[in-house]
Amino acid sequence: MVTLNINGRNLSVEAANDSPLLWAIREQLQMTGTKFGCGAGLCGACTVHVNGEAVRSCQTAVGDVVGKKVTTIEGLSAKGDHPLQKAWVAEQVPQCGYCQSGQIMQAASLLAKNNNPTKEEIVAHMDGNLCRCMTYSRIQKAIMRAANEMRTAANSATERRAT
Amino acid sequence: MNSHVKMTELQSTDLSRRSFLVGAAASGLMLGYSAMPDALAATAPANFEPSVWYAIAPDGLVTVTCGKADMGQHVASTMAQIICEELGAKWSDMRVSLASNDPKFNDPVLGAQITGGSWSTMMNFDAMSRAGAAGRIALADAAAASMGVPASELAVRDSMISHAKSKKQMSFAEIVKSGKATKTFTPDELKAIKLKTPDQYTMIGFSVPQLDIPDKTRGAAKYGIDVMLPGMAYGAIVTPPVRYGATVKSVDDSAAKKVPGFIKAVTLDDKTATTTGWVVAVANTYQNARKAAEALKITYDGGPNAKLSSESLFAEAKRLQALPDSGEFFVKNGDTAAAFGTTAKVMEAEYTTNINIHAPMEPMNATAEFKGDILHIYTGNQFATRSGAIAAGAAGIDPKYVVMHQMWLGGGFGRRLDADMTVPAVQAAKAVGKPVKVIYSRENDMTMDFSRPLTYQKVKAGLDGDGKLIALNHDVVSAWPTQRWGIPDFLSPSVDKKGPLDAFTVNGADFFYTVPNHNVRAIKNEMAHNATPSGQLRSVAPGWTFWAVESMVDEIAHAVGKDPAQYRIEMLDGKGDNAGGAQRLRNTLLAAMGLAGYGTKELAKGEGMGVACVSSQERKTASWTACVAHVAVAPSGEVTVKKLTVATDVGTQVNPDGIQAQVSGAALWGLSLALYEKATLKDGGIEQTNFDSYTPLRMSQLPEVAVSVIANGEHATGVGEPAVTVIAPAIGNAVFNAVGARVRSLPITAEAVKAAMKA
Numbered sequence: 001m002v003t004l005n006i007n008g009r010n011l012s013v014e015a016a017n018d019s020p021l022l023w024a025i026r027e028q029l030q031m032t033g034t035k036f037g038c039g040a041g042l043c044g045a046c047t048v049h050v051n052g053e054a055v056r057s058c059q060t061a062v063g064d065v066v067g068k069k070v071t072t073i074e075g076l077s078a079k080g081d082h083p084l085q086k087a088w089v090a091e092q093v094p095q096c097g098y099c100q101s102g103q104i105m106q107a108a109s110l111l112a113k114n115n116n117p118t119k120e121e122i123v124a125h126m127d128g129n130l131c132r133c134m135t136y137s138r139i140q141k142a143i144m145r146a147a148n149e150m151r152t153a154a155n156s157a158t159e160r161r162a163t
Numbered sequence: 164m165n166s167h168v169k170m171t172e173l174q175s176t177d178l179s180r181r182s183f184l185v186g187a188a189a190s191g192l193m194l195g196y197s198a199m200p201d202a203l204a205a206t207a208p209a210n211f212e213p214s215v216w217y218a219i220a221p222d223g224l225v226t227v228t229c230g231k232a233d234m235g236q237h238v239a240s241t242m243a244q245i246i247c248e249e250l251g252a253k254w255s256d257m258r259v260s261l262a263s264n265d266p267k268f269n270d271p272v273l274g275a276q277i278t279g280g281s282w283s284t285m286m287n288f289d290a291m292s293r294a295g296a297a298g299r300i301a302l303a304d305a306a307a308a309s310m311g312v313p314a315s316e317l318a319v320r321d322s323m324i325s326h327a328k329s330k331k332q333m334s335f336a337e338i339v340k341s342g343k344a345t346k347t348f349t350p351d352e353l354k355a356i357k358l359k360t361p362d363q364y365t366m367i368g369f370s371v372p373q374l375d376i377p378d379k380t381r382g383a384a385k386y387g388i389d390v391m392l393p394g395m396a397y398g399a400i401v402t403p404p405v406r407y408g409a410t411v412k413s414v415d416d417s418a419a420k421k422v423p424g425f426i427k428a429v430t431l432d433d434k435t436a437t438t439t440g441w442v443v444a445v446a447n448t449y450q451n452a453r454k455a456a457e458a459l460k461i462t463y464d465g466g467p468n469a470k471l472s473s474e475s476l477f478a479e480a481k482r483l484q485a486l487p488d489s490g491e492f493f494v495k496n497g498d499t500a501a502a503f504g505t506t507a508k509v510m511e512a513e514y515t516t517n518i519n520i521h522a523p524m525e526p527m528n529a530t531a532e533f534k535g536d537i538l539h540i541y542t543g544n545q546f547a548t549r550s551g552a553i554a555a556g557a558a559g560i561d562p563k564y565v566v567m568h569q570m571w572l573g574g575g576f577g578r579r580l581d582a583d584m585t586v587p588a589v590q591a592a593k594a595v596g597k598p599v600k601v602i603y604s605r606e607n608d609m610t611m612d613f614s615r616p617l618t619y620q621k622v623k624a625g626l627d628g629d630g631k632l633i634a635l636n637h638d639v640v641s642a643w644p645t646q647r648w649g650i651p652d653f654l655s656p657s658v659d660k661k662g663p664l665d666a667f668t669v670n671g672a673d674f675f676y677t678v679p680n681h682n683v684r685a686i687k688n689e690m691a692h693n694a695t696p697s698g699q700l701r702s703v704a705p706g707w708t709f710w711a712v713e714s715m716v717d718e719i720a721h722a723v724g725k726d727p728a729q730y731r732i733e734m735l736d737g738k739g740d741n742a743g744g745a746q747r748l749r750n751t752l753l754a755a756m757g758l759a760g761y762g763t764k765e766l767a768k769g770e771g772m773g774v775a776c777v778s779s780q781e782r783k784t785a786s787w788t789a790c791v792a793h794v795a796v797a798p799s800g801e802v803t804v805k806k807l808t809v810a811t812d813v814g815t816q817v818n819p820d821g822i823q824a825q826v827s828g829a830a831l832w833g834l835s836l837a838l839y840e841k842a843t844l845k846d847g848g849i850e851q852t853n854f855d856s857y858t859p860l861r862m863s864q865l866p867e868v869a870v871s872v873i874a875n876g877e878h879a880t881g882v883g884e885p886a887v888t889v890i891a892p893a894i895g896n897a898v899f900n901a902v903g904a905r906v907r908s909l910p911i912t913a914e915a916v917k918a919a920m921k922a
């Protein structure tokens with residue numbers, strides 16, 4: 001039995017320390033928003049956050065995240081209304097949708113550090129995430145839109161503090 | 164097909180002979196076509212058992228049940244949009260659900276549950292519209308009765324029925340709750356319903372948000388891989404080094420037995436011949452199943468294909484093409500043999516394409532459960548009718564005892580027309596007496612793909628003294644993906660009556676250019692057919708036939724000193740059978756040229772624009788599509804695509820934003836196949852195993868893509884595939900215009916371009 005902190009809850013799971021985090025999350029804890037695509041760190045479908053950093057859960061051992069905070073797509077926002085999730089709907093990004101949890105989690109780790117990324121920074125950050133439906137240009141637009149919303153929110157928050 | 168796969172007969176659910184029923188049920192209002200032809204149908208709502216197309220709940224929510232596989236084309240949402248238009252519901256009240264394989268959800272035209280060929284919207288538009296209108300009429304009649312006003316004075320909008328004079332109004336929810344909205348439409352009454360004309364549309368033609376998208380941003384959409392059944396075990400498969408034809412000699416599970424949770428290794432006994440030499444390791448968790456799979460020591464007999472390679476398949480294709488009596492004729496117009504005797508110039512060229520892998524992001528998977536007499540299969544599938552039969556064959560039961568539970572598809576692209584994933588799930592579930600979920604590793608998924616076949620085409624063109632194309636012989640040699648299904652209805656008679664041919668290997672070669680003497684031969688490469696069982700990959704034949712046709716037309720234009728676009732326009736004269744189609748294609752080409760600024764500016768050195776135009780998919784279901792590709796070619800031969808300008812005539816668009824998404828996705832598939840995707844066979848096995856060696860387009864390779872959709876009010880045509888087929892020839896032609904290098908093999912590699920530059 002291993003205890004993991006996922007989306008703010010401590011959950012126990014029957015998994016060997018060296019087994020991939022991906023399967024523990026998906027199949028045992030049944031949080032199926034995190035997807036399996038390649039099992040080799042090549043597609044990004046399985047992306048989750050560990051202490052805020054985007055990692056490939058298929059390449060992360062269960063034992064390595066004990067005592068750390070894991071966030072999955074289900075825990076990114078309380079109501080599915082993270083600026084990226086809203087932007088994904090506004091830009092109508094998903095086609096089959098299978099890669100999109102990973103895309104959103106990967107993008108979220110970028111915007112958490114940089115809410116004004118250039119197109120080049122977006123491409124460099126997102127290039128490891130495959131989308132077989134080829135929704136790449138809408139992904140770029142949605143990240144830009146979400147970044148814009150986050151900046152606006154940050155500015156008005158600063159203004160409120162100033163007054 | 165062998166005797167172990169029994170298809171329930173393809174029955175076209177001829178809706179013109181069925182009543183449409185609107186009936187009250189415990190859960191609200193159900194609307195659908197009668198399950199039986201009219202003569203037999205009970206008209207009393209007491210016997211109400213329609214094929215439910217949609218239902219309206221007492222809270223007013225309208226749920227449309229979609230019999231099509233939704234793999235990202237948002238077809239469920241599109242069907243809801245068509246119904247919503249005539250029903251008069253509010254878009255935010257619309258919901259979608261996915262159908263099981265009950266024949267009542269069969270496609271009304273195809274008589275089966277199959278999603279492919281960009282057929283869905285085209286074939287369902289009228290039936291969905293009438294279903295929506297019938298619902299509106301039934302609701303309005305009920306409202307009229309309770310308001311005491313004539314139904315003809317009612318207006319229906321946004322899920323609300325109102326009477327202007329008396330200011331009375333009722334919501335759909337209230338009418339449904341009243342239980343009064345029951346009505347039966349005879350086939351004649353249904354046919355007599357006057358549908359809206361396009362100028363009255365408030366839904367069709369508008370980019371309403373797709374109903375499936377919000378769940379897909381929260382990780383909430385359920386795909387086949389997400390199915391969880393109580394008490395289920397997991398299966399990991401071990402596939403042999405040979406794609407097809409291997410047999411298992413021995414399985415040593417002594418090391419696997421040490422893996423905790425290991426249950427059993429099951430060697431498949433696949434009488435449907437869908438798989439060969441597969442073993443499933445079953446365990447309590449997927450991790451343990453994988454570990455056990457890796458611990459199994461299996462020896463194989465590689466079988467008859469164990470020595471074959473891509474090279475041997477190409478060599479066999481050439482040998483077959485050279486035989487005078489190979490294959491069957493798909494097109495035989497005029498007399499090419501006589502015409503070649505009169506030509507001033509003859510040109511010949513060979514065009515090839517390599518094996519391509521579907522690799523949808525969701526690897527193949529299926530969950531099987533035996534419950535009483537019934538075998539339940541949970542998987543995302545494009546061809547429930549056939550897949551159910553394969554699952555039944557694997558279980559040794561009659562197909563009528565199989566229920567296929569449809570899930571969202573994490574990509575289809577034609578891959579999920581096949582049913583191989585059901586076989587290990589069924590046999591493992593049977594062997595261990597529990598439900599089993601089988602998940603392919605990416606390596607299993609890639610090496611056992613029903614791939615786009617390797618193709619070899621030989622084209623011989625004869626020109627008259629004015630440079631006009633007057634004779635064309637076009638031979639297409641490939642595995643036959645559709646023949647593999649074993650369903651005679653999907654094959655086509657050859658024009659020389661030599662027997663049926665697989666038109667899904669030659670579609671597109673029957674183009675809309677006027678060429679008076681024209682032969683197309685479909686030649687089956689039996690060796691490739693056996694060694695690399697092929698499948699339908701997004702757009703199928705036009706993905707290779709237009710590579711040959713549109714490259715050759717370009718070569719001819721250059722050879723006679725004409726602008727390639729102008730040369731095409733002259734051949735699109737709309738004579739004879741080509742009337743209408745040719746002009747639409749010409750206009751589309753002109754649109755793409757105009758949008759791209761073709762021929763209007765001097766390009767930098769090493770840059771070029773190339774054109775192509777296609778009538779994919781099939782001649783009778785064409786979406787007219789043209790592309791201008793703008794490329795830059797480095798001295799190393801490396802090709803960078805700067806811009807793809809695509810124009811496509813789709814007749815009528817239901818959801819313009821959705822069409823933009825589909826067409827640009829298709830165009831990028833075309834780019835990915837043209838430059839980046841190549842699989843090879845060696846020692847009978849596919850060499851590429853994951854996304855490091857099989858490399859679809861990534862974000863950093865994205866060019867500018869401009870899509871223009873022409874909607875001229877004709878019938879709606881498919882949009883998910885045609886743009887795939889126009890890109891490779893447009894890029895190849897652009898490379899020639901940029902640096903004078905003619906490449907005739909896909910994918911276009913830097914080495915090939917460089918070699919052709921020197922030549």
Ligand code: FES
Binds near residue numbers: 046
């Ligand atoms: S599944 Fe982890 S990177 Fe592909």
Ligand code: FES
Binds near residue numbers: 095130574
């Ligand atoms: S939306 Fe289908 S793989 Fe990205």
